[in-house]
Amino acid sequence: MEKESPDALEKKVKERREGLPELPNAEDGKVVLRFAPNPNGPLSLGHARGVVINSELANMHDGEVILRFDDTDSVVKRPDPAAYAMIEDDFTWLAGREPDRIVRASSRMEIYLEYASKTLAEEHAYVCQCTGEAFKEFRVSKTNCPCRNRKVEENLKLWQEMNDGTILPGGAVIRIRTDMSLPNPALRDWPALRIQHTDHPIVGNKYRVWPLLDFQSAVEDYLQGVTHIVRGKDLMDSTRKQTLLYEKFGWTYPETLYWGRVKVHEFGGFSTSQMKSDIAGGKYSGWDDPRLPTLRAMRRRGYDAGAMRKFWIDLGLTQKDIAVPLSTLNSLNAKAVDADAPRLSFVREPCAVILDISETGMQQVTLPIHPEHPGKGIREWPLEDDIIKVSIARDDMDSSGEKRLKDFADIKITSEKAAEGLVGEVTRTERVGNTPIIHWLPENMAQSAILLVEEDGELVAAEGLLEINDYPDGTIIQLERMGFAILEGLDENGARKMVRLHA
RNA sequence: GCUCGUAUGGUGUAGCGGCCCAUCAUGGUGGACUCUCAAUCCAUCGACCCGGAUUCAAAUUCCGGUACGAGCACCA
Numbered sequence: 001m002e003k004e005s006p007d008a009l010e011k012k013v014k015e016r017r018e019g020l021p022e023l024p025n026a027e028d029g030k031v032v033l034r035f036a037p038n039p040n041g042p043l044s045l046g047h048a049r050g051v052v053i054n055s056e057l058a059n060m061h062d063g064e065v066i067l068r069f070d071d072t073d074s075v076v077k078r079p080d081p082a083a084y085a086m087i088e089d090d091f092t093w094l095a096g097r098e099p100d101r102i103v104r105a106s107s108r109m110e111i112y113l114e115y116a117s118k119t120l121a122e123e124h125a126y127v128c129q130c131t132g133e134a135f136k137e138f139r140v141s142k143t144n145c146p147c148r149n150r151k152v153e154e155n156l157k158l159w160q161e162m163n164d165g166t167i168l169p170g171g172a173v174i175r176i177r178t179d180m181s182l183p184n185p186a187l188r189d190w191p192a193l194r195i196q197h198t199d200h201p202i203v204g205n206k207y208r209v210w211p212l213l214d215f216q217s218a219v220e221d222y223l224q225g226v227t228h229i230v231r232g233k234d235l236m237d238s239t240r241k242q243t244l245l246y247e248k249f250g251w252t253y254p255e256t257l258y259w260g261r262v263k264v265h266e267f268g269g270f271s272t273s274q275m276k277s278d279i280a281g282g283k284y285s286g287w288d289d290p291r292l293p294t295l296r297a298m299r300r301r302g303y304d305a306g307a308m309r310k311f312w313i314d315l316g317l318t319q320k321d322i323a324v325p326l327s328t329l330n331s332l333n334a335k336a337v338d339a340d341a342p343r344l345s346f347v348r349e350p351c352a353v354i355l356d357i358s359e360t361g362m363q364q365v366t367l368p369i370h371p372e373h374p375g376k377g378i379r380e381w382p383l384e385d386d387i388i389k390v391s392i393a394r395d396d397m398d399s400s401g402e403k404r405l406k407d408f409a410d411i412k413i414t415s416e417k418a419a420e421g422l423v424g425e426v427t428r429t430e431r432v433g434n435t436p437i438i439h440w441l442p443e444n445m446a447q448s449a450i451l452l453v454e455e456d457g458e459l460v461a462a463e464g465l466l467e468i469n470d471y472p473d474g475t476i477i478q479l480e481r482m483g484f485a486i487l488e489g490l491d492e493n494g495a496r497k498m499v500r501l502h503a
Numbered sequence: 504g505c506u507c508g509u510a511u512g513g514u515g516u517a518g519c520g521g522c523c524c525a526u527c528a529u530g531g532u533g534g535a536c537u538c539u540c541a542a543u544c545c546a547u548c549g550a551c552c553c554g555g556a557u558u559c560a561a562a563u564u565c566c567g568g569u570a571c572g573a574g575c576a577c578c579a
Contacts, residue, residue, distance in 0.1 A: 016517055016526050038579050076578045132577065139575075140505080173577050184506040186575040194577035213579050236507060237574045260509070261572075314528065316516060319509055321572055328515070328529055338542065345539095372542065407538055431538055439539070480539045503541075 019313055020056055023228050025255050031063025032227045035091070035099070036217065039069045039079045041272035042086035045264060045293040045308075048094055052312040053230055053259070055095035066224055067091055067099035070217065071106045072210045074200045077273065079106070081201050086287070090295040094305050103224065105216050106202050112211045113163070115219050116174060116193050120155045124248040125192060127158040128175045139188050142181050148189070162195055162209050169195045176215075178244050186237040187244060190214060218242035226254050233258035233319050260319045266326040267293035290499050291454050302476040302486040302501040303329075307336040330502040337476050337484060337501070342369045342376070345406075345439045346451065346479040346498075348464040350391035352421030352443075353413065358386035360409060360429050365442075367407045379467070381445045389421070389443040391465050396438040402427060404435040406480070439480045441465050449496035451485060466496050476501065 023031060033054045037047055058065040067088065071079040084104070092098050105112075119125040128135065128147040138145045150158075159174070161167045174193040182188050192215035199205045211219075217238070221229065231238070239256050246253045270293050278284050288296040298308075311329045315322065363383055369376040396403065402412045409429040413422050449466035452459060471477065475487045483503035491497045 018517095018527095036579085040579090070579060073578055076576090128577095135577095136575090170577065182506090184575075185504095186506065188575085190575095191577060196577085210577095212577075217579090232573090233508060234573050235579090238579095240507085240574095258508085265514095314516070318516080319572095320515090321509075322515065324515060325529085331529065334541085343539075343541095367538090371537080371539080404538070435538095437538060437540095478539085478541070481541075482539085483541075 020053065020060065020317060023057055023061060023255065023257075026061050026063075026228065029062045030227065031058060031061040032066065032225050033058050033063060033230065034066040034068050034103075034221070034224065034226050036068040036070045037087060038073075038077050038272075039071050039083035039087055040077045041080055041083050041276055041294075042287050043090040043094075043295045044270065044272065044275075045267060045295065045298065046262065047090075048295060048308055049259065049262065049312045049315075050230070051091055051094045052309045053317060055097070056309065056313060057228070057230065058100075063227075064100035065095070066101040066103055066226070068103040068220065068224075069105060070213060071104065071200075071202065072213070072216050074196060074198045074210075079201050080276070086296065093299060094295060094308060096305060096309075101224070103220065104202070105211075105220065106200055108220065109203065109207050109210075111223070112193075112216055112219055113207070113209065116209070116211065116215070117156070117159060119176065119192070119245075119248070120159055120174070121152060122248070123152060123177065124245070125155075125174050125176050126150055127155045127162070127172050128189075128191075129158075129172045131170075135189075138180065139185055142188070144180050145189070147175075148177065148180075163207075165197070165208050167195060169197050171195060174209075174215075176241070176245055176248075178241075184237065184240065187240055190241045192245075214238050214241050215245070218245050221254060222246070222249075222251050229254045229256045230317070231256065231258060233260055257317060258319050259317055260321040262315065262321075263323040264293070264326055264329075265323055285459075289459065290452055291457065291459055300486070300488075301499050302333075302337065302484060304333055304336040307333040333502065334484065338478070339370070339373065341476050341478040341484060342469070342471060343367070343371070343379075343480055344469060344477050345441050345467040346449065346464055346482060346485075347391045347393050347439065347441050347446070348451065348462050348482075349394040350441075350446075350465045351394050351397060352389050352391055353411070353424040354387060354389055354417070354420055354422070355411060355424050355426060356387050357383060357409075357426055360426055362408070362429065365408050381442050383442060384444065390440050391443070391446055392438055392440045393464070397422075402435050404431070404437045405440045406437050408440070410435050437481075441467055447496055448494075449498060450491055451479075451498045451500055452488075453500040461491075463495070466498070 035050045035054045054065050126148055130145050135145055162172050173191045175189045176192050178187055178189055180188045191212055193209050193211045195208055196210045243253045279286055287294050288300045290297055290301050310332050365381040367379045369379055402410050404410045410427045411424045412427055414425045415423045417423055445468050446465035447468050449464055451462040453462055471487055473487050473489050476484055478484050484501035485498040488497045488499050
């Protein structure tokens with residue numbers, strides 16, 4: 001009765017792991033992750049990895065994701081008050097749900113300062129008044145800095161002076177007392193808080209001493225009960241520094257995973273601060289300028305959140321530094337968007353051709369809305385007169401000879417009338433041979449339109465004629481022979497506006 | 504300089520000592536289909552950084568080398 005052959009039994013098929021690997025030491029339902037951007041601008045494609053990985057991992061383990069704004073620096077990476085809401089919005093769009101908790105570091109300052117004075121009181125830290133230069137020498141020579149021996153009372157007094165403004169920025173810093181002979185120089189008495197008198201965009205001048213990332217993040221992860229941290233491998237030493245602090249308090253450090261650097265080839269050199277100044281300088285129209293790698297810009301162009309999630313999940317969670325072409329994302333996005341994208345004809349830089357169609361006997365042309373989904377219906381282009389005027393793209397005029405107007409007829413250009421345009425002649429309506437197919441529009445089906453497209457870094461508004469349609473704004477369409485675009489209202493001249501997505 | 508990390512087809516990725524003459528995706532090539540330069544379909548190309556060691560058996564473990572990357576900020 002054994003139906004399977006012994007061979008089949010031995011040859012079990014090896015399963016390929018789908019999606020992300022399971023989190024180590026994860027108890028379903030109790031996992032807490034966090035995504036912690038600096039709110040100095042909206043999220044970009046690079047941040048998307050953090051949103052996707054963390055939210056996906058939380059989904060897999062029935063856990064929570066915290067969106068934490070690490071806004072403790074008001075000098076180097078100054079927070080943008082408008083960024084908080086943009087980031088929440090970006091997060092929700094990409095993750096497909098809202099973060100379970102939202103934490104703003106700047107509104108938790110009292111807590112951080114309390115922990116800071118506690119580390120001082122318990123001799124886990126000290127006030128260091130050396131200059132950065134001076135301390136660097138102690139660090140490389142593995143020698144203790146003189147401030148290290150200060151008594152607790154003295155430290156507390158200086159701490160007071162740091163907080164009341166007596167000590168100016170740069171005058172002192174709080175260092176965690178680790179061990180100056182540690183082999184890894186990055187860990188030797190690392191700085192935890194510094195003085196900042198620059199007003200904070202959200203909380204103003206209320207605080208004079210602000211925590212650095214390693215301290216703020218360490219304390220907050222503990223308070224929030226974060227169980228797993230996924231971060232860039234450039235933060236490996238942060239993990240080590242923070243673990244040293246956790247040990248002092250008797251806390252257990254979360255499981256930590258790392259990813260390597262990713263470079264998306266087409267979006268090579270964009271940083272949030274660079275984009276910000278370029279927008280201010282008028283180089284870009286705003287955060288949603290189609291040339292930018294921000295989530296807002298990509299969303300505006302028609303990128304699908306699910307495709308973007310798949311993109312990052314497929315790249316996985318490895319520590320390799322990788323460079324991926326945008327075409328990989330585009331390929332996933334095309335798959336996500338194609339089935340719902342109605343086909344339309346767009347004639348860029350149109351030129352008119354006069355045609356006598358009386359011999360064809362055709363009164364209308366019918367085309368599918370989507371060639372693979374006939375159920376979506378058809379498009380009908382009425383051809384009302386014997387002499388009609390059609391438009392074809394200037395680019396399609398380049399080569400001479402016959403052309404086939406898609407789904408209609410083969411034509412050839414016979415002459416040119418200065419006023420009216422070109423004059424053509426229908427040679428046949430049936431499809432024979434392989435006459436090059438071009439797309440076109442009859443005059444009564446054409447409305448003026450512009451297509452916003454990036455060409456060599458410039459945003460070009462390509463003028464042309466779009467097939468008349470009543471799809472609402474935001475509809476992703478496929479322009480036949482050109483690629484995907486999204487409908488976006490009317491421009492100042494009343495022309496239908498489109499933004500190009502990708503091929 | 505010190506410390507840490509990574510190395511599988513063009514690009515990503517799976518692989519946790521024998522199911523591996525290595526997975527999947529993307530890409531390239533050829534073909535089929537198609538009144539879109541899209542989509543679909545079929546076929547095909549193409550990789551375990553190098554050298555030792557352990558083992559009956561290594562992409563998988565260990566050691567050394569090389570390459571690349573990161574940290575050593577009063578940024579995050």
